[in-house]
Amino acid sequence: MPNSFPMTISNHSESGSITPGDNAEAVTPADADLANVSRQIVIGGAGNLVVRMLGVRGDVGNVTFAVVAGQTLNIRCTQVRAATTATGIVSIF
Numbered sequence: 001m002p003n004s005f006p007m008t009i010s011n012h013s014e015s016g017s018i019t020p021g022d023n024a025e026a027v028t029p030a031d032a033d034l035a036n037v038s039r040q041i042v043i044g045g046a047g048n049l050v051v052r053m054l055g056v057r058g059d060v061g062n063v064t065f066a067v068v069a070g071q072t073l074n075i076r077c078t079q080v081r082a083a084t085t086a087t088g089i090v091s092i093f
Helices: none
Strands: 024-026 040-042 047-053 063-067 077-080 090-092
Antiparallel strands (some): 024 090, 047 063, 047 077
């Protein structure tokens, strides 16, 4: 029986957004761009994570996630905003 749902994988950027990260850096929330766009964000302490996603165009606003300690989010973001209350944040890129 043929596969009714063929799987195609495409990179959404030249940097290969579907590949795992190979570096990491601690993040201090600020209303400024990260040094590198994230592939994942790892949370050390629970709270709210307020980010600006890579795909945001113009002044669309922020996205807020309620996160728990140890959680990993597979998101590509350009900023971890100052309104973030979560702690121990690491960006994998």
